[in-house]
Amino acid sequence: MKTDLLDRRKRLLGPNMTTFYRDPVHIVRGEGTWLWDVDGNRYLDCYNNVPHVGHAHPKVVEAISKQAATLNTHTRYLHDGILDYAERLTGTMEHDLNTMIMVCTGSEANDIALRMGRAMTGKVGIICTDNTYHGNTDLVSHLSAKRTPIGGPVEWVKKVPSPDTLNPLGGGTEVQAQAFADGIQHAIDELEKAGHGFGTLILDPFFANEGFPDLPKGFLDPTVEVVRRAGGIIIADEVQPGFGRTGRNFWGHDRIGLAPDIVTMGKPMGNGHPVAAVVTRPEIMTEFRMRFGYFNTFGGNPVSAAAAMAVLQVLEDEMLVENARDTGDYALELLKELKHPMIADTRGAGMFMGIEFTRDGDPEGAAGFCKDLVEEMRNRGVLLHLVGRYYHGIKIRPPMCFDRSQAELLAESLDAALKAVPA
Numbered sequence: 001m002k003t004d005l006l007d008r009r010k011r012l013l014g015p016n017m018t019t020f021y022r023d024p025v026h027i028v029r030g031e032g033t034w035l036w037d038v039d040g041n042r043y044l045d046c047y048n049n050v051p052h053v054g055h056a057h058p059k060v061v062e063a064i065s066k067q068a069a070t071l072n073t074h075t076r077y078l079h080d081g082i083l084d085y086a087e088r089l090t091g092t093m094e095h096d097l098n099t100m101i102m103v104c105t106g107s108e109a110n111d112i113a114l115r116m117g118r119a120m121t122g123k124v125g126i127i128c129t130d131n132t133y134h135g136n137t138d139l140v141s142h143l144s145a146k147r148t149p150i151g152g153p154v155e156w157v158k159k160v161p162s163p164d165t166l167n168p169l170g171g172g173t174e175v176q177a178q179a180f181a182d183g184i185q186h187a188i189d190e191l192e193k194a195g196h197g198f199g200t201l202i203l204d205p206f207f208a209n210e211g212f213p214d215l216p217k218g219f220l221d222p223t224v225e226v227v228r229r230a231g232g233i234i235i236a237d238e239v240q241p242g243f244g245r246t247g248r249n250f251w252g253h254d255r256i257g258l259a260p261d262i263v264t265m266g267k268p269m270g271n272g273h274p275v276a277a278v279v280t281r282p283e284i285m286t287e288f289r290m291r292f293g294y295f296n297t298f299g300g301n302p303v304s305a306a307a308a309m310a311v312l313q314v315l316e317d318e319m320l321v322e323n324a325r326d327t328g329d330y331a332l333e334l335l336k337e338l339k340h341p342m343i344a345d346t347r348g349a350g351m352f353m354g355i356e357f358t359r360d361g362d363p364e365g366a367a368g369f370c371k372d373l374v375e376e377m378r379n380r381g382v383l384l385h386l387v388g389r390y391y392h393g394i395k396i397r398p399p400m401c402f403d404r405s406q407a408e409l410l411a412e413s414l415d416a417a418l419k420a421v422p423a
Contacts (some may be wrong), residue, residue: 003022
């Protein structure tokens with residue numbers, strides 16, 4: 001019984017453990033873009049970016065199993081696997097980003113990246129957007145837009161207004177890039193005045209949690225100018241847009257035309273295996289290593305390196321970045337054909353799409369409708385989730401092997417759900 005499972009979960013794992021959906025889904029098996037629950041019901045997974053190349057991909061499973069049956073240890077012993085992976089991963093990047101630390105989670109990666117920024121600048125001040133999420137460590141949790149850590153906001157973190165499609169900063173799309181940069185300049189001035197100094201700007205170059213607004217290539221150019229003038233470090237958090245998800249670029253920072261100092265990545269990197277990484281320039285890596293002497297027991301172990309390498313190989317062999325581009329374009333066109341009085345905008349790139357809703361022009365007023373819509377889609381066998389400042393939009397982020405027939409099923413199901421949910 002599901003109630004028994006929920007009771008055990010609460011007793012053994014503690015209260016307030018989040019679940020998706022009012023009637024949580026008890027998943028027992030996955031394959032490709034599909035998930036099955038304990039009763040044999042099948043769901044089209046249009047949300048989880050963890051199984052980047054598909055649930056239980058046989059090539060990734062084989063790589064993990066083979067390496068686990070051979071050797072698994074830490075990086076204080078020599079092993080080719082992590083070095084081979086580092087060369088291949090950094091080979092996808094430009095901007096002299098060619099050194100790597102492997103860890104277990106995106107939270108760890110962002111924690112290290114922020115410490116790298118402090119090591120390079122000697123300043124503790126951090127800037128992020130006011131509607132973001134970068135992880136769960138103590139340091140990174142201070143950046144979260146949704147919950148304030150115990151003790152309240154810290155003075156050395158400044159949150160700037162995030163860009164927006166429906167309500168652009170500065171009052172118009174043509175001035176939004178400069179308005180965003182002006183917000184960062186204001187935050188820099190505050191940090192310097194308070195004595196913390198400005199060290200690091202961290203952002204997702206796709207602004208995924210902010211609702212992935214439509215932004216042109218070069219949007220961040222004024223921001224980069226402001227940060228460089230202040231001597232700051234720029235971190236690109238690629239946990240969501242990285243590894244080809246946006247369809248035309250392997251990395252979100254390339255899509256928007258940003259040359260970051262540090263790149264972080266996580267969830268999709270190992271297709272469900274807990275592996276993440278920080279990539280940076282040699283001088284930043286050297287400064288961090290000398291100041292912190294960092295070591296992570298499980299980070300970069302041979303099994304994790306094998307899993308991550310298999311993901312890169314599958315992306316190449318199955319041309320999944322190209323599939324994200326082509327199928328993503330097709331799916332987005334289908335979604336744009338949907339009609340509903342509360343649809344305010346439909347947008348996305350590659351295997352990252354969404355629809356923003358408003359009620360009489362008010363995004364906050366659409367939050368309840370969106371929550372009901374996600375539940376209706378779950379009941380129709382399609383899993384997706386909420387996004388946006390008020391959770392007033394739906395986020396569609398399927399595995400990279402998502403195909404055209406599944407895009408059609410998504411659009412048909414969403415059309416029916418839009419008609420079924422009271423507005």
